[in-house]
Amino acid sequence: MLNAEINEIGQFIPLHYHYQMLSDASRMTAFKSAIEKIVTPKHRVAELGSGTGVLSSFAAKKGAQVWSVEFNPALVSASRRFISENGLSHKVHISQGDATNWLPPEPVDLVICEMLHSALLREKQLHVVSAFRDAHLARFGVAPRILPNATLLGVQPVNQCYDFNGYFAPVPLFQSPYYTAEDCSPCSDPVVYKVIDYDNAHVETFEAEVAFQFKNDSNVNALRFITKSLLTMDAYTGQTIDWHSQYLILPLCKAFEMKAGQEMRVKFKYRPGEPIETLNNAIVIETAEQKQDKDKFSMIA
CATH class of the missing domain: 3.40.50.150 (Vaccinia Virus protein VP39)
Structure with missing residues (x-):
């Protein structure tokens, strides 16, 4: 290698x-x-x-x-x-x-x-866990318990400040999930696009198509990717011990001015372990305004 x-x-x-x-x-x-x-x-x-x-x-x-x-x-x-x-x-x-x-x-x-990188990118958590689980089952006849039990992947539209001492630079960045970032404002609630159960999961393409409704006028210029791992759960009480990986903030190709009541659809796909750039380049945004423009173009044609 x-x-x-x-x-x-x-x-x-x-x-x-x-x-x-x-x-x-x-x-x-x-x-x-x-x-x-x-x-x-x-x-x-x-x-x-x-x-x-x-x-x-x-x-x-x-x-x-x-x-x-x-x-x-x-x-x-x-x-x-x-x-x-x-x-x-x-x-x-x-x-x-x-x-x-x-x-x-x-x-x-x-x-x-x-090996829990944000959005399960770059590191090989899923590859390693699934390979070990299957090999252990084949050799010893039993599958061990996995820690973490599961990982939840979510995405959220945000407005991120990319002004660095007067220099505009929309770059991918990381934020702590345990502190409020004053330079990043959520524009809508997050949506879970994938749940990985390590007892059964295998390496596959994560393909998402999610819709966001806006309660207020918003300027969306980035997506926040949320990675929450459920380390263990008490079967009797249902209580869990969780850990959040760093938020990954990926800039969009342009800012979208969304009005209250409007919908934004976000599509992307990637395979776990791939570079951050793979996900960033795969993001497709569709708004009602864009759809209307497409319909007008089709009518003219």
């Missing part, structure tokens, strides 16, 4: 990028809470794409035996050192390899995989 391809699929994230993930309190708290809720000392756990080993450590601290796989050799060395320094080498075994074709030596009860 070429280095460019490795970087594109998100399996070769350098160590210095992991500081942001380790210091992301929302991410760390959600995964730690979910793992601690599920894992018991009797469990055997696998982590796919283990990075620094922090999620494996949460499972090991609950007494589970853990097997982890990481593609980046430098991260394998670093995580083995971190695991040793945390006194967990007897519980966590880290292998170097491609998570899409790796299996632990024994069947596991739980699989942890956090």
Whole structure:
């Protein structure tokens, strides 16, 4: 595999990028809470794409035996050192390899995989989880529980400020889902366009056609893509532990002046793991005004 391809699929994230993930309190708290809720000392756990080993450590601290796989050799060395320094080498075994074709030596009860890029782009969460699940079932005769359980993908029309010190530059950008962005205003409610159930999902094309109704006059110049992962759910209470990936804001080819009561239809399709540009280039917007223009042109013709 070429280095460019490795970087594109998100399996070769350098160590210095992991500081942001380790210091992301929302991410760390959600995964730690979910793992601690599920894992018991009797469990055997696998982590796919283990990075620094922090999620494996949460499972090991609950007494589970853990097997982890990481593609980046430098991260394998670093995580083995971190695991040793945390006194967990007897519980966590880290292998170097491609998570899409790796299996632990024994069947596991739980699989942890956090390759969750916004909109499930770039990283190979769905590829890795579905490949492991199917291979585990074929070899051991049982499918393990997956963490996260599911991912919900949504989209929302917004007005995003693209003025940077007087310079207009409509670029793709990321926003925290846990803080209100003062430079980004929602124009309509979000719509869920895909639900991924990791117990059953396989790699497929995500094809969406959604409609938005506007309650107020709005200037729509971008779409906000929302990625919410359900890490675990209590079967008795229905309570869930969730985590939101960063919002992805993609600029539209032009701004659309929408009046109250009007409808906008948004179409796009992409495959999970593809570059952000693939989704951005696939977006098609249709408004009532555009449809009227098409009808007038057809009549003239």
